[in-house]
Amino acid sequence: xxxxxxxxxxxxxxxxxxxxxxxxxxxxxxxxxxxxxxxxxxxxxxxxxxxxxxxxxxxxxxxxxxxxxxxxxxxxxxxxxxxxxxxxxxxxxxxxxxxxxxxxxxxxxxxxxxxxxxxxxxxxxxxxxxxxxxxxxxxxxxxxxxxxxxxxxxxxxxxxxxxxxxxxxxxxxxxxxxxxxxxxxxxxxxxxxxxxxxxxxxxxxxxxxxxxxxxxxxxxxxxxxxxxxxxxxxxxxxxxxxxxxxxxxxxxxxxxxxxxxxxxxxxxxxxxxxxxxxxxxxxxxxxxxxxx
Amino acid sequence: xxxxxxxxxxxxxxxxxxxxxxxxxxxxxxxxxxxxxxxxxxxxxxxxxxxxxxxxxxxxxxxxxxxxxxxxxxxxxxxxxxxxxxxxxxxxxxxxxxxxxxxxxxxxxxxxxxxxxxxxxxxxxxxxxxxxxxxxxxxxxxxxxxxxxxxxxxxxxxxxxxxxxxxxxxxxxxxxxxxxxxxxxxxxxxxxxxxxxxxxxxxxxxxxxxxxxxxxxxxxxxxxxxxxxxxxxxxxxxxxxxxxxxxxxxxxxxxxxxxxxxxxxxxxxxxxxxxxxxxxxxxxxxxxxxxxxxxxxxxxxxxxxxxxxx
Numbered sequence: 001x002x003x004x005x006x007x008x009x010x011x012x013x014x015x016x017x018x019x020x021x022x023x024x025x026x027x028x029x030x031x032x033x034x035x036x037x038x039x040x041x042x043x044x045x046x047x048x049x050x051x052x053x054x055x056x057x058x059x060x061x062x063x064x065x066x067x068x069x070x071x072x073x074x075x076x077x078x079x080x081x082x083x084x085x086x087x088x089x090x091x092x093x094x095x096x097x098x099x100x101x102x103x104x105x106x107x108x109x110x111x112x113x114x115x116x117x118x119x120x121x122x123x124x125x126x127x128x129x130x131x132x133x134x135x136x137x138x139x140x141x142x143x144x145x146x147x148x149x150x151x152x153x154x155x156x157x158x159x160x161x162x163x164x165x166x167x168x169x170x171x172x173x174x175x176x177x178x179x180x181x182x183x184x185x186x187x188x189x190x191x192x193x194x195x196x197x198x199x200x201x202x203x204x205x206x207x208x209x210x211x212x213x214x215x216x217x218x219x220x221x222x223x224x225x226x227x228x229x230x231x232x233x234x235x236x237x238x239x240x241x242x243x244x245x246x247x248x249x250x251x252x253x254x255x256x257x258x259x260x261x262x263x264x265x266x267x268x269x270x271x272x273x274x275x276x277x278x279x280x281x282x283x284x285x286x287x288x289x290x291x292x
Numbered sequence: 293x294x295x296x297x298x299x300x301x302x303x304x305x306x307x308x309x310x311x312x313x314x315x316x317x318x319x320x321x322x323x324x325x326x327x328x329x330x331x332x333x334x335x336x337x338x339x340x341x342x343x344x345x346x347x348x349x350x351x352x353x354x355x356x357x358x359x360x361x362x363x364x365x366x367x368x369x370x371x372x373x374x375x376x377x378x379x380x381x382x383x384x385x386x387x388x389x390x391x392x393x394x395x396x397x398x399x400x401x402x403x404x405x406x407x408x409x410x411x412x413x414x415x416x417x418x419x420x421x422x423x424x425x426x427x428x429x430x431x432x433x434x435x436x437x438x439x440x441x442x443x444x445x446x447x448x449x450x451x452x453x454x455x456x457x458x459x460x461x462x463x464x465x466x467x468x469x470x471x472x473x474x475x476x477x478x479x480x481x482x483x484x485x486x487x488x489x490x491x492x493x494x495x496x497x498x499x500x501x502x503x504x505x506x507x508x509x510x511x512x513x514x515x516x517x518x519x520x521x522x523x524x525x526x527x528x529x530x531x532x533x534x535x536x537x538x539x540x541x542x543x544x545x546x547x548x549x550x551x552x553x554x555x556x557x558x559x560x561x562x563x564x565x566x567x568x569x570x571x572x573x574x575x576x577x578x579x580x581x582x583x584x585x586x587x588x589x590x591x592x593x594x595x596x597x598x599x600x601x602x
Contacts, residue, residue: 037401085585094401095347096584099541102534103580110574226412226530229405237402263420270413274394277406281397 007138009259010252015144017251018151019210023224024231024243025158026202032238033175033195035094036086039101041228042221043108044200048074048207049216050112053121063126070208071201078200082193090192105222113218120215147209158202159240171195175238227254227266230273236286245284303549311455318560319567321447322519327559328454329515332461334539334551336508341537342545343469344501345481346396349404349533350411353391354384354506356528357414358513360425363434363523372439377457377514384510385503387414392502396495399484408533415528431523444518454515461508465548468504477501509536542583544590554590 027041038044051070055061061069081104089096129143162168174181174188182188207221214220231250235242250269257265282288315324333355340346358380365376395406418425425431436444444450468474476497479487484494517523526532535558543554561579565572 037405085581088585092588095404096588098347098401098404099537100581100584103538103577103584105577106534106573107577107581110571110577114571114574222530226408230409233402233405233409266416267413270409270416273406273409277394277397 004138006259008140009255011138011140011144011148013252013255014148014248015213015251016255017248018147019206019224020228020231020251021151021155021244021247022206022209023203023228024235024247025155025240026199026206027228028232028235028238028240028243029158029162029202030196030199031232033171034086034090034097034192036097036101036196037094037229038199039098039225040081040104040108041101041199041203042223042225043105044074044078044221045203045207045210045224046112046216046218046221047077047108048204049123049211049220050116050207051204052208052211053123053216056126057121057123063128067205067208071205074204074207075197075201078204079193079197081200082196086196087189087192105225109218109222116218118218120217123211123216125212143212150209154202154205155240155244159244162240167191227269230269232283234273234276234283236283238287238290239283239285242283242285311458315448315451319563321451323560323563325447325451325454325519326516326563327556328451328458329512329519330536330539330555330559331552332458332515333509333512333536334543334555335461335465335548336505336512337536338505338540338545338548338551339465339468339477339508340501340505341540342547342551343474343481344477344498346498346502347401347404347537348395348407348502348505349530349537350391350395350407350409351505351509351536352528352530352532353407353411353414354388354509355513355516355532355536356418356523357387358384358510359517359523359527360418360431360513361510362514363431363517364424366434366437366518367431370435370437372437373444373453373518374439376518377511380514380517381507381510384513385507388503388506389499392499392506396498396502408530411528411530411533415525415530418525418528425523425525428525430525431517432521434517434521434523436518436521450519454519457511457515461511462548462552465508469548473497473500538580538583542587542590547590550590 023041023045026044027038030036030038030041048070051073052066055066055069056063085100085104086097089100125141125143129146131142132139133142133145162171170181170186170191174186174191178188178192181191210220227250231246232243234250235244235246250272253269253272254265257268261268276283282290311328314327315321318324318327333351337348337351340348340351361383362376362380365371365379366373371379391407391410395403395410398406419427421427436450438444442449442453444453469477476487476492479490480492480494480497487497488494513527516527536555539554539558540551541554542558543552544550562572562576565575569575
């Protein structure tokens with residue numbers, strides 16, 4: 001096995017990791033603010049991919065326009081779901097929202113199956129981003145490099161937004177004491193709706209970005225969902241830094257697992273989670289007793 | 293308490309008669325058997341979810357483990373059916389100890405996610421270990437060997453055998469929840485800190501509750517393998533874990549009859565919907581959403597306690 005091959009695989013791990021990072025950022029922001037474990041997150045990711053397919057392949061919208069439109073569309077769907085359903089269960093035990101979004105996951109998945117059919121749709125890498133870049137030591141596909149850079153920028157943006165801006169401060173305060181924030185004159189309900197929409201938009205973007213890497217099919221979200229959960233468990237629920245670190249680790253673990261020991265690649269991920277649970281039950285950067 | 297007892301006077305005989313004639317009321321006899329199997333599964337699951345407040349999202353693992361173990365025992369060792377079932381129960385219960393031990397390190401929704409993740413491990417192992425489990429083709433050719441004069445190949449005999457197991461499960465379930473142990477579980481659900489201060493070890497009781505419910509799941513899984521003559525990989529999937537939560541919740545968690553009713557009606561409904569339309573998963577998904585928005589206490593919660601902690 002050559003060093004070059006290994007480096008390419010490490011890069012591929014970064015791609016998968018980037019998609020996990022985008023997905024788990026949305027999941028963790030929604031959880032950290034609203035206390036909602038969004039099982040529909042994978043379905044929203046799948047919707048993002050189908051939105052990209054609809055805009056680019058069916059409506060001939062340029063790819064770069066589509067990756068702006070798709071997150072907005074999915075974000076609006078998220079806002080709609082939060083307004084009509086999720087927000088009504090905030091004052092009940094947390095698991096009601098978990099179960100609600102679980103049901104939504106199936107409804108969305110099968111809704112898409114009814115509209116587009118159960119088979120996958122092919123989606124080509126846009127012309128501008130096809131081809132390879134010479135990085136000096138390896139040749140690497142342009143599109144994949146684009147994903148890595150975009151994710152890095154977005155991860156920084158999300159971190160900056162939550163920890164450095166005023167709205168971010170309101171969101172963080174709302175996590176700890178929604179009643180107090182509301183009493184101080186902030187419309188916390190509106191903030192919560194925006195946070196849910198934002199998280200949904202991020203997963204929509206992840207879906208749109210990963211569409212050219214695979215066939216777009218109704219179950220693609222389900223496949224990612226549980227691993228995204230593992231990412232946020234390992235990273236520490238609600239922690240942005242934890243999501244980024246754990247997302248990249250899991251991405252590498254799966255990719256290297258597929259290289260060295262294919263049948264056990266996925267199991268490796270869960271074994272790692274079990275190990276983390278034993279030595280540090282709350283994950284890398286998780287707060288103890290947070291939303292328990 | 294008095295009204296509850298009065299209800300029991302007519303409910304128990306009525307339910308018994310209904311269950312005796314159930315196979316003659318369903319479109320085909322095996323459907324009645326399937327309904328009862330999921331009723332056993334839901335009844336056991338409620339000990340952990342409804343009574344102890346542990347939302348496990350990975351109970352398909354124990355259902356599937358029971359199904360594969362019983363299936364493999366019947367295929368490779370030609371054991372009598374009850375022995376195969378016992379093996380299924382034992383393996384499921386045994387697996388629940390390490391999984392439960394790791395999962396109960398986290399509480400609430402974390403617990404749900406961790407159990408889900410461990411169930412996925414077992415799913416992937418079964419998926420990849422083709423030589424043992426048949427991978428995604430499932431485990432074929434599970435026999436139903438006769439036991440003395442009892443011929444299990446008859447669908448009706450199989451149904452009454454499953455009914456017998458169901459009755460045993462109900463009796464055991466009632467014994468568990470009405471024992472001091474059962475009361476301790478409820479106490480844990482309502483206020484874990486208080487239970488700990490009284491002197492109970494929450495982790496110990498949670499683990500036992502988790503393992504007990506896994507045992508019921510193992511029995512249900514074993515019966516499923518024998519009934520279908522086949523173990524699909526589906527038995528281990530996330531869908532199955534979700535189904536059992538839905539059945540328990542729709543029926544009314546924290547009552548044993550609620551989940552039983554939930555299981556009976558949802559299995560029936562699923563079969564009914566799938567004969568008329570191929571968009572039934574969509575309808576079930578919407579039903580799931582509707583039941584959580586509107587019937588949070590369970591559709592069958594006409595009597596008994598209606599307490600809902602928040």
